[in-house]
Structure formats: structure tokens, C-alpha cells
Amino acid sequence: MEEREISQAVITRLPRYFRYLGLLKADGVERISSRELSRIMNVTASQIRQDFNNFGGFGQQGYGYNVEYLYEEIGKILGLDKQHHLIVLGAGNLGSALIKYMMFKNRGFLFEGAFDTDPSLQGKEIGGIRVYPPEELENFVREHEIDIAVLTIPKEEAQGAADRLVKTGIKAIWNFAHVDLKVPPQVQVESVHLQDSLLKLSYNIHRYEREN
Amino acid sequence: MEEREISQAVITRLPRYFRYLGLLKADGVERISSRELSRIMNVTASQIRQDFNNFGGFGQQGYGYNVEYLYEEIGKILGLDKQHHLIVLGAGNLGSALIKYMMFKNRGFLFEGAFDTDPSLQGKEIGGIRVYPPEELENFVREHEIDIAVLTIPKEEAQGAADRLVKTGIKAIWNFAHVDLKVPPQVQVESVHLQDSLLKLSYNIHRYEREN
DNA sequence: TAGATTGTTAATCGATTAACAATC
DNA sequence: TAGATTGTTAATCGATTAACAATC
Numbered sequence: 261m262e263e264r265e266i267s268q269a270v271i272t273r274l275p276r277y278f279r280y281l282g283l284l285k286a287d288g289v290e291r292i293s294s295r296e297l298s299r300i301m302n303v304t305a306s307q308i309r310q311d312f313n314n315f316g317g318f319g320q321q322g323y324g325y326n327v328e329y330l331y332e333e334i335g336k337i338l339g340l341d342k343q344h345h346l347i348v349l350g351a352g353n354l355g356s357a358l359i360k361y362m363m364f365k366n367r368g369f370l371f372e373g374a375f376d377t378d379p380s381l382q383g384k385e386i387g388g389i390r391v392y393p394p395e396e397l398e399n400f401v402r403e404h405e406i407d408i409a410v411l412t413i414p415k416e417e418a419q420g421a422a423d424r425l426v427k428t429g430i431k432a433i434w435n436f437a438h439v440d441l442k443v444p445p446q447v448q449v450e451s452v453h454l455q456d457s458l459l460k461l462s463y464n465i466h467r468y469e470r471e472n
Numbered sequence: 473m474e475e476r477e478i479s480q481a482v483i484t485r486l487p488r489y490f491r492y493l494g495l496l497k498a499d500g501v502e503r504i505s506s507r508e509l510s511r512i513m514n515v516t517a518s519q520i521r522q523d524f525n526n527f528g529g530f531g532q533q534g535y536g537y538n539v540e541y542l543y544e545e546i547g548k549i550l551g552l553d554k555q556h557h558l559i560v561l562g563a564g565n566l567g568s569a570l571i572k573y574m575m576f577k578n579r580g581f582l583f584e585g586a587f588d589t590d591p592s593l594q595g596k597e598i599g600g601i602r603v604y605p606p607e608e609l610e611n612f613v614r615e616h617e618i619d620i621a622v623l624t625i626p627k628e629e630a631q632g633a634a635d636r637l638v639k640t641g642i643k644a645i646w647n648f649a650h651v652d653l654k655v656p657p658q659v660q661v662e663s664v665h666l667q668d669s670l671l672k673l674s675y676n677i678h679r680y681e682r683e684n
Numbered sequence: 685t686a687g688a689t690t691g692t693t694a695a696t697c698g699a700t701t702a703a704c705a706a707t708c
Numbered sequence: 709t710a711g712a713t714t715g716t717t718a719a720t721c722g723a724t725t726a727a728c729a730a731t732c
Contacts, residue, residue, distance in 0.1 A: 269699070271675050275668035279650070293713060305713095306701050313715060321714040322708040338671045339678035353569030360565060363650070363667060369674075407677065432677050434670060438491070438575070448680060450673035452664065455575060456487035458646060459550045461662035462581075463483055465619065465644050466551035468660060481723070505689060517689095518725050525691060533690040534732040689732085696725070703718075708711105 266314050273311055274338060276301070281331040293324035343368045345405055346434075349421050350412035351376035351391045354436060358410060360387040372404045401428040408432045415439045478526050485523055486550060488513070493543040505536035555580045557618045561633050562625035563588040563603045566648060570622060572599040584616045613640040620644045627651045 280301055284292060294312075298305040312318050312325075318333055319325045335341060346364075348355040351374040358364070359371045374391045376382065381391045392400060400406070409425045411418055411433060418437035425433060425447075432448040435441055441449050492513055496504060506524075510517040524530050524537075530545055531537040547553065558576075560567040563586040570576070571583045586603045588594065593603045604612060612618070621637045623630055623645060630649035637645060637659075644660040647653055653661050 266679075267699075271672055272668075274675065275665070275671040278671065279668070295713080304701060306703095307699090309714065309716085310700080317715065319714050320708060321706070322712045324713065337675065339674040340671070342678070344674065344677075353565045353572060357565030357569060358666070361666075364670065367667075367671075369670060408673070431680075432673050434673055446680065446684070448673055448676040450669055450676070452666065452669055453487070454570070454573075454664065455579075456484075456491070457662055457664055458576065458581060459487040459490065459552070459579075460483055461620070461644050461646055461660055462551040462556065463486065463549065464660040464662070465556075466554070467478075468643075468658065472658070479723075507689080516725060518727095519723090521690065521692085522724075529691065531690050532732060533730070534688045536689065687732105689730105691730080692728090694725105694727075696723105698723080699721085701718105701720070704716090706713105706715080708713085 270311050270314055273303075274334060277308075277311070278331065278334045278338060281327055281334065284327045285331050289327050291324045291326055294319070296324075340367055343370060344407045346371045346408045346410055347397075347400065347404075347406050348374045348389075348410045348412060349376075349394075349397075350374075350414075351378070351381050351386055352412060355410065355412040356386050358412070359389050369408070372406060373400055375400075397424060398428050401425070401430060406430060408434055410434045410436070411441075412436045482523050482526055485515075486546060489520075489523070490543065490546045490550060493539055493546065496539045497543050501539050503536045503538050506531070508536075552579055555582060556620055557616055558583045558620045558622060559609075559612065559616075559618050560586045560601075560622045560624060561588075561606075561609075562586075562623065563590075563593050563598055564624060567622065567624040568598050570624070571601050581620070584618060585612055587612075609636060610640050613637070613642060618642060620646060622646045622648070623653075624648045 280297070294305040294308040298308055312330075315333070315337055318330050346369055348359055348371060355374060359374065365371070371387070371389050374386055374389050375394050375397055376391050377394055379393070382393045384391050407430065409430050409432075411421060413421060415437045418435065418439050419441060422433055422441045422443055426443050430447065432450070433441060433443065435449055435451040436454070438453060438455055440451065443449055492509070506517040506520040510520055524542075527545070527549055530542050558581055560571055560583060567586060571586065577583070583599070583601050586598055586601050587606050587609055588603050589606055591605070594605045596603050619642065621642050621644075623633060625633060627649045630647065630651050631653060634645055634653045634655055638655050642659065644662070645653060645655065647661055647663040648666070650665060650667055652663065655661055
């Protein structure tokens with residue numbers, strides 16, 4: 261049993277490879293060498309080969325990589341050969357934007373329901389998805405076999421919601437609240453900290469101005 | 473002239489320090505040691521001291537760090553002592569969510585206008601911000617001295633919009649479109665690739681299931 | 685002063701890049 | 709077969725952690 265732990269640095273790069281391979285595939289490109297891909301993606305060819313070899317050899321000496329095959333394989337590594345069932349907690353603008361973003365649906369990420377404390381939203385539909393009151397959360401998750409909960413609620417409510425979700429046996433939380441969630445190791449968390457991202461941009465603006 | 477280049481790894485951690493120091497400050501905590509902060513933030517005390525020392529010594533031997541002072545200083549490093557003027561390109565749900573998120577305003581990130589190709593949105597207001605037709609982009613940026621453009625438009629339109637923005641002399645682009653933008657070095661780009669984030673989460677779900 | 689904790693140097697670890705033998 | 713390019717090992721680089729002298 262080969263149990264080599266893939267570093268998060270590699271995993272973070274996988275979706276980007278997947279994206280570029282999708283573009284190449286759409287352009288009808290049949291094969292590509294690590295050198296050529298490195299030029300397009302602005303990384304080293306060495307890194308590309310090292311990254312891919314974490315998952316076994318996808319290429320062929322003297323030929324390169326078959327774009328379609330590599331695209332499919334990376335898709336499988338990312339779990340895109342399976343469907344995922346999602347709910348959104350917080351049916352505001354951000355939650356609505358995510359629900360309506362069709363690219364997720366096309367990749368097998370299916371929104372099944374939304375939850376909001378605002379009674380005026382409950383019973384309504386957003387992008388074809390119904391909004392439920394929070395009380396129904398636990399039953400809904402179990403009945404619809406929800407894998408992923410998307411948190412677009414205020415940071416004050418996020419940890420409490422996460423605790424409830426953990427108890428339902430959810431697999432993962434995609435967290436947009438501006439806090440670091442504490443969950444047990446069997447629950448995966450991926451946080452999108454928009455404010456952190458904006459502050460980083462702010463830093464880089466002022467660094468550039470200082471240096472020039 | 474000390475020109476030590478701060479690594480992006482450090483910069484990425486700064487907003488998180490800032491966040492935790494803000495919480496401590498709000499809790500009335502006056503001083504904190506690297507050891508205590510390391511426990512709260514789940515990083516090593518060594519890393520905290522190394523990170524802070526990139527910017528000069530903020531602490532005092534035998535005492536630790538003054539929370540309020542450190543908070544203020546990191547805020548300045550992040551450019552939060554200055555105001556920023558923003559526009560949003562794409563007044564859909566995501567753009568609206570960002571405009572309405574008050575935390576940005578409180579930190580000096582002021583949305584001045586939104587732009588959308590949809591005529592039915594033009595002239596309307598979102599969170600008190602008016603929506604303009606794209607033709608007015610260049611004049612608006614110059615007249616309102618816009619620093620940062622937020623791109624929440626389809627990926628097909630993103631590079632074209634970026635090119636136009638670069639010509640206006642904008643300082644930075646906060647990119648939510650699912651492409652890597654090409655801009656000259658004087659323009660800072662920070663991308664939030666939501667799909668990449670979700671795919672990473674998907675990978676981690678399936679990795680956990682494989683390993684357990 | 686003694687104790688605590690920083691600032692900083694040195695050691696370690698991990699990730700990236702370079703090099704090249706294997707092989708298509 | 710010769711040329712191209714991978715897979716993989718070795719070298720390098722950078723980031724993290726450990727250690728400790730400086731000093732409050």
C-alpha cells in the first residue's frame with residue numbers, strides 16, 4: 261500500500277493544471293510536453309513533471325502528455341468523476357451567486373437547498389433552489405445525503421453552524437465566513453477569506469509604491 | 473536603504489495576524505507573547521517572531537507584544553491607514569455581495585461605482601452605489617481616482633476589461649473571473665479562484681475517504 | 685536581580701529546480 | 709535508429725523550526 265502523502269502545495273496547483281488542460285482540450289490540442297505547458301502556465305517544466313509523478317506516470321517519453329487523458333485523470337484525482345450534493349447556509353447575495361454559478365453544476369456540484377434565518381426568504385427559490393428555515397437543517401442533510409455545506413453566514417454564526425453540521429456527519433465545509441473553523445479531522449474545511457485576500461492586495465499596492 | 477524583499481508566504485499570513493490581534497484587542501487583551509499567540513493561532517512561536525521581525529521589532533524582551541500597538545502597525549503595513557477607491561465590473565450577485573459587505577468600507581475600501589453591460593441595471597443603485605454602462609469606465613476611473621477594480625464578470629470578458637483598466641492607470645485588480653490575467657508589473661493582481669478552491673476541497677474529501 | 689521573552693543566528697526540513705539516464 | 713521527452717535522482721534554494729544570547 262503506497263501511502264505517499266501529497267503536499268498541499270501540489271494539491272493547490274492541481275485545479276490550475278486542470279483548468280489549462282481544459283482550455284487546451286477545447287482548443288483541440290492533442291498532446292503537450294511539460295516544456296510547452298510550462299511556457300503557457302509560467303511554471304517550470306520540472307515542477308510539472310514532479311507534480312504529475314506524485315500520482316503516477318501520465319506521460320510517455322519522447323511524446324509528452326496526451327491532453328485529453330491527462331485532463332480526465334486529473335479530474336478523477338480531484339473527485340470530479342463523482343457527484344457532490346451541497347447546501348448553502350446564508351441565502352444572501354454571496355450564497356445566491358454561488359448557487360447560480362453554473363460551472364459548479366457542470367462539474368457535478370449540485371446545490372440541493374439553501375438555509376436562511378430570514379423568514380421572508382424561507383419558501384422562496386433562488387436559482388431553482390428552495391430556501392429552508394435553519395431548524396430543518398439536520399433532517400435535510402441526512403435525507404438528501406449532503407456532502408458539502410457552503411457557509412455564507414456572518415462570522416458570529418459560523419462556528420455554531422459548523423458544530424451542527426459536524427454532528428450531521430457532513431464531509432466538508434466550504435467556509436466564506438471570516439473565521440477559522442474548528443472541526444474534527446474527518447471534516448474537510450476550505451476557507452475563502454475574502455478580506456484576507458483584499459488586504460494582501462492592499463499590501464502589494466503599497467509595497468510597489470514604496471519600492472518605486 | 474534596506475531593501476529586504478518580504479516573501480509572499482509572510483504576506484499571506486499578515487491578514488490572519490491582523491484578524492487575531494483585532495479579536496484580542498476587542499477582548500481587551502493588552503499584551504501577548506509569541507508563545508501564547510502561537511497557541512491561539514496554531515502556528516509556531518518561532519514563525520510569529522520571524523514574521524514580525526521582517527518589519528522590525530514590535531516586541532519587547534521579557535514582556536511580549538503590545539496588542540494594540542502591534543494591531544496598528546500591521547494595519548499600516550497592510551495599507552489600512554489609507555483609503556482606497558474601488559469600482560466593481562459586473563453588478564451581479566457576487567459584485568453586489570462585495571459592495572454590500574460593510575467590513576470593507578470600515579477598513580477604508582470605498583466602492584464608488586459599478587459597471588454592467590446589462591442596460592436594465594444601468595442607472596440603478598446597489599447598496600447605494602450606482603451602476604454605469606461600460607463606456608463610462610475610463611472617465612469614471614480618472615475622475616474618481618479609482619485604485620482598485622473588482623472583476624466579477626465572465627471569464628471571457630476579463631482579460632479585455634483588464635487591458636482597458638491597465639490603460640486608465642489603475643493600481644490593482646481583484647479578480648474573481650476564472651482566468652489568470654496578464655497585466656504589466658505596476659498593476660497588482662489578486663485572484664480569487666472559487667472553482668479552484670472548491671476543487672481543492674473536493675480532492676481533500678476523496679483523499680480522506682481513500683485513506684480511511 | 686531573576687525571570688521572561690524577544691530578536692536573531694544556526695539547524696532542519698521541505699519544496700523547487702537541475703540534470704540525466706531510461707525509453708518511447 | 710536518432711531525437712525527443714519523460715520519470716526520477718541529485719543539487720539547490722527557501723522557508724520553517726530550534727536554540728540561545730541579548731535585554732527588558
